[in-house]
Amino acid sequence: MKPYLREKTQFGFHDVPENTCFEAGYLVTKNSGWRSIRPVVEHGKCTGCMQCYLYCPDGVISIENKKAVVDYKFCKGCGICSKICKTGAIEMEAEK
Amino acid sequence: MAVTAKNLCKDEFFYGHKACAGCGGSLAVRNALKVLGKNAVAVLPAGCMSAVGFNFPQLCFANNAIISTFAGTSSMLTGIEAGFRRRGITDFTAVGFAGDGGTADIGIQALSGAIDRNDNIIYICYDNEAYMNTGIQKSGLTPFGAKTTTTPAGENIRGNIRPKKNMFEIVAAHDISYAATATVGYMTDFLNKIEMLHIPEKIFMRLHLLLLFLMMVLLMRTLSLKMRKTASKR
Ligand SMILES: Cc1ncc(C[n+]2csc(CCOP(=O)(O)OP(=O)(O)O)c2C)c(N)n1
Ligand code: SF4
Ligand SMILES: [Mg+2]
Numbered sequence: 600m601k602p603y604l605r606e607k608t609q610f611g612f613h614d615v616p617e618n619t620c621f622e623a624g625y626l627v628t629k630n631s632g633w634r635s636i637r638p639v640v641e642h643g644k645c646t647g648c649m650q651c652y653l654y655c656p657d658g659v660i661s662i663e664n665k666k667a668v669v670d671y672k673f674c675k676g677c678g679i680c681s682k683i684c685k686t687g688a689i690e691m692e693a694e695k
Numbered sequence: 696m697a698v699t700a701k702n703l704c705k706d707e708f709f710y711g712h713k714a715c716a717g718c719g720g721s722l723a724v725r726n727a728l729k730v731l732g733k734n735a736v737a738v739l740p741a742g743c744m745s746a747v748g749f750n751f752p753q754l755c756f757a758n759n760a761i762i763s764t765f766a767g768t769s770s771m772l773t774g775i776e777a778g779f780r781r782r783g784i785t786d787f788t789a790v791g792f793a794g795d796g797g798t799a800d801i802g803i804q805a806l807s808g809a810i811d812r813n814d815n816i817i818y819i820c821y822d823n824e825a826y827m828n829t830g831i832q833k834s835g836l837t838p839f840g841a842k843t844t845t846t847p848a849g850e851n852i853r854g855n856i857r858p859k860k861n862m863f864e865i866v867a868a869h870d871i872s873y874a875a876t877a878t879v880g881y882m883t884d885f886l887n888k889i890e891m892l893h894i895p896e897k898i899f900m901r902l903h904l905l906l907l908f909l910m911m912v913l914l915m916r917t918l919s920l921k922m923r924k925t926a927s928k929r
Contacts, residue, residue: 626754
């Protein structure tokens, strides 16, 4: 499990909690707009060694069927995954 | 058992946050919480990690987390630990993530008190070597010669004129049961130092910790070294 993007709802004053508590892991906006370059995984080269997953500050990389998969909704394009990858399977490509 | 990428908890507890792209502090918080698990109660004083994690209604912690006053990370940790203990809850970990300013300058008194009381808390200082959240002012952990907005490098001074405080020795001088330094540049070492504290059966019992991260600097250095090596191979 991880925090996930919620449906867009209008927040009124009555929705704002009276105390300082609110639901944990409540996401309403994406971070994809921050990106100028995007990591693209070449599945042929990826060995599923999980280093990119381990070093991603945003935790957007998961390993599915032994291949790295990027959650582009929250990837900010910092490029750490591409630098850490030993087999050079992750290339940074310009965002169009 | 040693923690590795393979047996690390798959859940994410710090997700969708607004830290700068490539932020080492957020990487430290993310992976520390993965080791400590969903029952960790995180305390974040004023600083980057609270600023990027709690932008109502975008709340990026999936476990219980709370913002403390800038100086009060350790006292809030003490309170959380005592409160849970009073209510008979035992399977939790009180963990604080404070910046270098929040640790070595304004939070040092509360930290010293908590160490003196020998509370069962984990205190993690992520050292980005200045007050980053307010725009790069010099802190006690800013290294000698570093240029910040309050120690500009110019004709009068060449950056910071004071050496970095030896925070680790300050903490160690308290006769603390466990203290360590780590960097996110060597992630498995970092994960295992946290795992060491987390397992109660381990020799240390429930402990006390201060981790100082030279993270950004070291991470960048390791990465650029690796890059140079791979570039020369190609
Ligand atoms: C008592 C008090 N003084 C000043 C501030 C303003 N302030 C908020 S964050 C911050 C800088 C925190 O620096 P640091 O602890 O190094 O964490 P970083 O932002 O670098 O992660 C300051 C000075 C505050 N919130 N409370
Ligand atoms: S200023 Fe530094 S610590 Fe703060 S969010 Fe940006 S990279 Fe992270
Ligand atoms: Mg700082």
